[in-house]
Amino acid sequence: MECKVGDVVMPGNIIQEADALAKESKKVVLGNGLRLENDSAVSSKSGLLCKRKNIFYVDSYQKKYIPAKNDNVIGIVQSKTLEFFWVDISYSELAILPYLAFEGATKKNRPEINVGDLVYAKVVLANPDLEAELVCVDSTGKKGKLGELKDGLMFSCSINLVRKILNEKCNLLHLLSKECPYELVAAINGRIWINTKSLRATILLRDTILEAEHTAYNQMKDLVDRFATELTGIKI
Amino acid sequence: MKDPILSNNERAFVEKAIAEKLRIDKRGLNEFRNLAIFYGKNYGSVIASLGETKVFASVSCEVSTPKTTRPNEGTIFINVEMGSQQNEPCIVVTRILERTIRESNCIDLESLCIVAEEKVWNLRVDISILNNEGNVIDCACIAAVSALAHFRRPDCTASGDGEFTIHKSAEKDLIPIVLHHYPICVNYALFEGKTPIADPTILEERVTNASLILAVNAYKELCSIHLTGVSLTSPYLIQKCSDMAAERAKHIVEYIKDALEQDRIDRENGQAKGFSQSIKLTNIPSNFTDTQEIDQVMDTENDGSGELEEVMADESFEKIDSDTVASTWTKEESDESSDSDVQVIEESPKKKGIINVMEIVDTSSDDEEKETIVLN
Structure with missing residues (x-):
């Protein structure tokens, strides 16, 4: 069966377009949901076949997170060892977060993080045969926005929703910021952390963000209006 | 785990x-x-x-x-x-x-x-x-x-x-x-x-x-x-x-x-x-479509019922439909086992609906932002 870009593909479909491009001795990158089998590109997920430049990928709806390099994730510290934390990043295996991967950390000066705390970290090593490795610093040794997340509320959602609210075409977060000041971390492992000044606003914000999953881009304004109405109790 | x-x-x-x-x-x-x-x-x-x-x-x-x-x-x-x-x-x-x-x-x-x-x-x-x-x-x-x-x-x-x-x-x-x-x-x-x-x-x-x-x-x-x-x-x-x-x-x-x-x-x-009524079509994540389009899909799904029955005649459909609740999970009572086939027919319009939505999706889709791509 012929699969063109923009078609729905099922696992096992052969992507001729990628093969043809590769035969012209051009570099082709197989992204999420595609794999190389017997020298041809085969889809391993069901979803929409997309292409950007020379990258082919399958845009699918999924809840399970699979670590990949350079992803920003929210993890829950599960336990400590002599050298590192074990962190749950909603993958089947725990990830490693070394003590030295924090800003200003030395062998003697360890980060003050306890079991059960939330950390916002970057994946630096994602090998299918090894535990994923996380860091809380960038390449220059600064922590930037990474690190421990204090207070607030973390909730899980589908990976689709995180991609959606981070998409440039989605103005939800921008519209929400006009109604109520908030802090938000949307991590690609399907976890969102929010913090506002009041508990009620946090609960309403969580609800609004979760509802965005079933809302089209052009209807985000209505969604935010409803949020503002509920928050202030005044009808606009 | x-x-x-x-x-x-x-x-x-x-x-x-x-x-x-x-x-x-x-x-x-x-x-x-x-x-x-x-x-x-x-x-x-x-x-x-x-x-x-x-x-x-x-x-x-x-x-x-x-x-x-x-x-x-x-x-x-x-x-x-x-x-x-x-x-x-x-x-x-x-x-x-x-x-x-x-x-x-x-x-x-x-x-x-x-x-x-x-x-x-x-x-x-x-x-x-x-x-x-x-x-x-x-x-x-x-x-x-x-x-x-x-x-x-x-x-x-x-x-x-x-x-x-x-x-x-x-x-x-x-x-x-x-x-x-x-x-x-x-x-x-x-x-x-x-x-x-x-x-x-x-x-x-x-x-x-x-x-x-x-x-x-x-x-x-x-x-x-x-x-x-x-x-x-x-x-x-x-x-x-x-x-x-x-x-x-x-x-x-x-x-x-x-x-x-x-x-x-x-x-x-x-x-x-x-059980087909327990499936909610409105719960489909809508990245690109708006709700009107989903409504349209729901309408067309009713119209296309005649055409669907033809599909049903093909036995292979039942094999694909492995998640049908009744056929796999119910302990079959000897005299009612034939009912499970009917179940499959009832559920298929919903599945067709989902496919339709995906087709609408592709017409308006283009570039996604960076986070979408997970390079292996």
Whole structure:
């Protein structure tokens, strides 16, 4: 069966377009949901076949997170060892977060993080045969926005929703910021952390963000209006 | 893999919110999530959902020998599974359900006797927890009770010399199980040992250290009580909870009876939809479409029914459709096994609908942002 870009593909479909491009001795990158089998590109997920430049990928709806390099994730510290934390990043295996991967950390000066705390970290090593490795610093040794997340509320959602609210075409977060000041971390492992000044606003914000999953881009304004109405109790 | 540790942030937030009488899903402290009951094509198969928690129950029966201590009573067996395996929470749920249903004597077991000391009907309730978003016990209890109320067993005649015949549904009408009352479990999570929270979500269940499960019937009779965890509970609190639970049980029993009546009318008119009605099309994530388009899809899906039947003739379709509830999960009763094919036909329009939405998606899709691409 012929699969063109923009078609729905099922696992096992052969992507001729990628093969043809590769035969012209051009570099082709197989992204999420595609794999190389017997020298041809085969889809391993069901979803929409997309292409950007020379990258082919399958845009699918999924809840399970699979670590990949350079992803920003929210993890829950599960336990400590002599050298590192074990962190749950909603993958089947725990990830490693070394003590030295924090800003200003030395062998003697360890980060003050306890079991059960939330950390916002970057994946630096994602090998299918090894535990994923996380860091809380960038390449220059600064922590930037990474690190421990204090207070607030973390909730899980589908990976689709995180991609959606981070998409440039989605103005939800921008519209929400006009109604109520908030802090938000949307991590690609399907976890969102929010913090506002009041508990009620946090609960309403969580609800609004979760509802965005079933809302089209052009209807985000209505969604935010409803949020503002509920928050202030005044009808606009 | 066991559940990861709950984050301190979530725990602290829930505790603070409950102290201010707020809940994460915007409910009041004594407010329940929406209940829905869907009856399958087979008698005795039910999907009950409480919010996002979903439980499937199916009742089956077989002839066996009675216990020597109770020679003229049938037996009932309850089995709870979560994701096709049993684990500790399942055993707890099984035990509570046994206490609620078997030990409250709500089923007339004597009516299940065929020949005393020799043959009785053995009822089996299989419960699969399809999705756990908290308060599995309430949902499982509602599913089990409504499945028992919905179940019909074959009629049976015994002649004097110990011989008996089981009639097929074509010969004699199937007969329902006699239920004296409907016991309903109501679960309260106790915060700080004094604030009862009705219908806890999975997060609240994990944060709290105690829960109180009361089984009450519509006549406000307490059938069983189950207190877990550590809490200082006053008699006043239990009294208050049981009053609230009695009110709730009354509503639920009415709801179950209404649903049964509706199902009976649908069956008489030949309009029983089965589990296909439990699928909500509006829950499709809409990255690009707006709701109008989904509505259109829902309309076209009705129009295209004629064309669909052609597809159905192809037997391979059934193989693809491995997640059809009725064909895989229901314990088939000998005379009703053919119904499962009909189930597949009923569900397919929904699936076609989903494919249509995806087609609309592709017309407007173009570049995605960086996060989409996971390079291997």
